[in-house]
Amino acid sequence: MTSLPAAQREVRLLTKPTGLPALEHFEVVETPVVPPGEGEVLVRNLYFHVFATLRILIAGATQDTPFPVLDPGDTLVGAAIGEVIEAPDGVGLRPGDLVSHWLGWREYALVPSAECARIDRTALPDPVAHLQQGWTAYAALTRGVELRPGDTVFVSAGGSGIGSMAGLIARQLGAGRVIASAGSREKAERLRSELGYDAVVVRGEESLGDQLAKAAPDGIDVYFDNVGGEQLRAAVDAARPGARFVLIGALSGQLAADSTGTTAPVELDSLPLIHKRIEMRGFSSDDYDDKNEWTERFGTWLRAGEITFPHVLVKGIENAPRTLLEVIEGRHIGSVVVEL
Template identity: 45%
Template sequence: MSVPATVREIRLARRPQGRPVAADLLVAETPAPEPEPGRVLLRNRWFLVFPGLATLLGDTPEGSPYPSIEPGDTLFGPAVAEVVEAPEGSGLHPGDLVAHGQGWREYAAADPAALTPLDGALPDPAAHLAPGAVGYGALTRTAPVRPGDTVLITGAAGAVGALAGQTARLLGAGTVLGTTGSPAKAERLRRLGYDTVLVDERTGDGRADGPGRAERFARQLAEAAPEGIDVLLDTVGGHQAEAALAAARPGARAALVGLLSGQFGDTPAADGSLRLDAFQLIVKGVQVAGYANAGHAAVVSEWLPRLGGWLRSGEITFPHVKVAGLDRAPQAFQDMTEGRYFGTVVVEL
């Protein structure tokens, strides 16, 4: 495979002011990477468009596992690539597919130890970019689902949520509820197996605001689950998490995995704080814990063959959008933050 002399990548043009927009990013040309001895040359095939990037483009909170991205820096994130050249003895060969962390560019050079060869576990290699292991880890470890449980997944139409609702059902949930801010996604969620969809509508451009919104959401939840919930997988935070925890039944388990309500820098929930009734949590013995994928390699190894089996048997679907071409990546990022997609979003090169 011949490599062009000049290749393209996405860089941060300027720090977002409020919500990130496409113009915060730019497409740059750069000489093709020339790998040093021992390194692998990769051509990216797909990379993930994900909300965590918004956190890295702003004032990255203390404790973030990843460094912040400064103007002029090349973006990074999960990608699936094809090996172009590999050093002898690395076990890799041209044409092999690998997962790695240098998305948002056409070509990359990498240490073989930083690459995960794909073993055909999943029928669509792009499905390796879906953050399904987060939901699986949270619903089997932090907030385990028991047969017949009532499970609430906030952010149900997102990359995590669209797989997590289906996973909760396969793990034995009796009733699965989900939330979305986009009314048009409710029917698709029902087709995915959600029993009840709570629509917590945002204003047109994706902003989360409006008086009485928290109270309306809490009322919807009380009507949909009058006896409360057993398990919460929360990707949204803010008033959705507060209402869900207030609806926890005795012995309920809650896994906090994301902060969509504050991630795009436009709501007071951006600091991740929650108002909780500690007395109720204590007397009901409710367990609340955070869950992050990093450091859970065993969960990923368990999840991938299960996902592959469920995809092949048709018990699960992989809701996703493939956006064609690097040029469209900046707009895809803005569109993702505005809720214009359903499921996992990848750029296909």
């Protein structure tokens, strides 16, 4: 029997913000570590993912989204990787197993065994790589729009956790030209030098439509949309006949300071959609159950040095609230992970 600490730390929502969250809306508290009950396992979390759309859970998800609502006093949630410490007989897991689950933002988690997925330690070179969002990007590019060799691809929020993987995967799948959007000139330069984007358009400089026209003078074939808003409008203008759009997120509304974060309105001219015969599809990788295909392919690419996992590691749960605010502000490139 492993000797357990008396207490563990977790991050809770203290009060609901009006607008974007700030540090005063969170608290790090100590709670007792208790053994698992029937059907539960006790997991010592090693890493958890910090994602910008946690704002939706804090603000209050609408009935049309799959996200739970976080109320004051609730512990934050998110994808986590951990090691099973205690597991009752009959749950199919044993101490020492590496698992993924959704109860991040705490050092120890009591997780229903049915909500834990055992991880093959040999599948990827580094356990933290299991927190990448590459499956979402891969499924969207292979199932959502069926990327074709030679396609010109535009990825909005190309430095985000999903966007950074989408750009890299598009290149691996044979895209001829890959373009990103970024929130600053400095970040744009990093996306070119670190992730290999051919061109990057920058929000807040000259019109996005004009920038995209220069970056893709022959138009775009695929739009991987994390943002919506003006970037979606610019993509419509730049689309070639028969372009395929896959809509993954709507950060323009989800992270807007003057909104609830639960809506993302955009005004589009429908005539170009018709005349260019643009295909536009809302997409969720949850509709597909063949994630093993991605894990095997990603592992092969990683070991061959053909792809990277862009990510930032932040040490210590006490730094997690500040890190969430940085992610919402778009300060980092790739997935942002707290290491415990």
